[in-house]
Amino acid sequence: MTLTFEDLTHEGNGVGKIDGYPLFVPYGLPGEEATVKVVKVNKNFGYGKLLEVTKKSKDRVEPPCNVFYQCGGCQLQHMSYDLQLEMKRNQVKNVMKKIAHLEHVPVHPTIGMKDPWRYRNKVQIPVGNRDGELITGFYRMRSHDIIDDMETCVIQDEVNDRSVHAVRRIANQLGIEAYDEKSDRGVLRHIMVRTGRETNETMIVLVTRTKKLPHQEEFIRQLTETFPHVKSIVHNINDRRTNVILGRKTKVIWGEEYIYDTIGDIKFAISARSFYQVNPYQTKVLYEKALEVANIDKNDVVIDAYCGIGTISLFLAQKAKKVYGVEVVQEAINDAKNNAKLNGITNVEFVVGEAEKVMPEWKNEGLNPDVIVVDPPRKGCEPEFLEAMVEMEPKRIVYVSCNPSTLARDLRILEDGGYETKEVQPVDMFPQTNHVELVALMSRVDE
Incomplete structure (x- = not known):
């Protein structure tokens, strides 16, 4: 059958419709016409296999990898880099609208790489x-x-x-x-x-x-x-x-x-088991963006939740009065302390524990952060953690995320807790794949 692709899914599959019924087809691009074989049919949508592209998009490119169509590690090598960046921004806009119900929050153009190859360390x-x-x-x-x-x-x-x-x-x-x-x-x-x-x-x-x-x-x-x-x-x-x-x-x-x-200016010790970002070029871009929107000055106290080996914490400590990092993995906290020592940074304190349990303890001890930075795993934040964050009443929350859907879900909860989403910045940490990182800035409504 012949199909015209109108859109892309968040995974990068082409979307075409037969009498209003959506068909998702890997490697199809918007504006293309193609011969497609239907391979699976569900109640609300189906899946197809691309047999031949009869009308090509200007954004279709030849993948430089000879095993691209077999491997699956990358999903987007067949599309131009401009389209990849646009697709990632549109994905973020969609979840902000559908999940967070925040249509008017600015989602900036995705920050890409000059050379989006050979970046994984x-x-x-x-x-x-x-x-x-x-x-x-x-x-x-x-x-x-x-x-x-x-x-x-x-x-x-x-x-x-x-x-x-x-x-x-x-x-x-x-x-x-x-x-x-x-x-x-x-x-x-x-x-x-x-x-x-x-x-x-x-x-x-x-x-x-x-x-x-x-x-x-x-x-x-x-x-x-x-x-x-x-x-x-x-x-x-x-x-x-x-x-x-x-x-x-x-x-x-x-x-x-x-x-x-x-x-940047921070040195990191990396062991066999250390978590360390695989794209250091874009990590620098991501953290600088987080630091910029956090708008920290020398009098600010900052909490970095899910701090890992202290990568964001040490960036924040260059500007803040004091940074408190919390992370559930003991080895990561050991690495964070070593990295602070390695850089001669003394205004950070790292604690092992679940953020949702540690934060209420900090509040009871009289810790009132000006800014909270959070960089959770793909599943997003636990409800207890979001609640603890709202109760601490920081002036600003900077949410770094690797999953637009869970970010949007959590922003909605924080909005209902008295915060307003000011802007969202996508950053392309993983070119040629369908993943995107984000930095969102929230402010207290009464600020």
């Missing part, structure tokens, strides 16, 4: 076996079948690509077996590489099922001779039958426990 790649040889590559969409003709990933740092190839070559030469998840046998499960964008320091993490890494000394010798910029080689043991990449036990087998990177 971390790769985690599975290892498999094909005809007795080790292979590395991402899984095919909706499968655990490794795409073995994948020589490069165009959104990964090239150093990470080369490091993965080197590990695979050395492991092959030393006869180290790949892990087989069906039989739960074999050795090497995943290769993880992290690179400091500003420092060029690299950490290589070898994830094995076994407690020992075979030929460890020779492996280290060859790897460090191949890559002099490698600062850390880490062995992680994951002996469970699981899809989780890292196991519980991690040990440094060569070099340092940390590599370092900087965002």
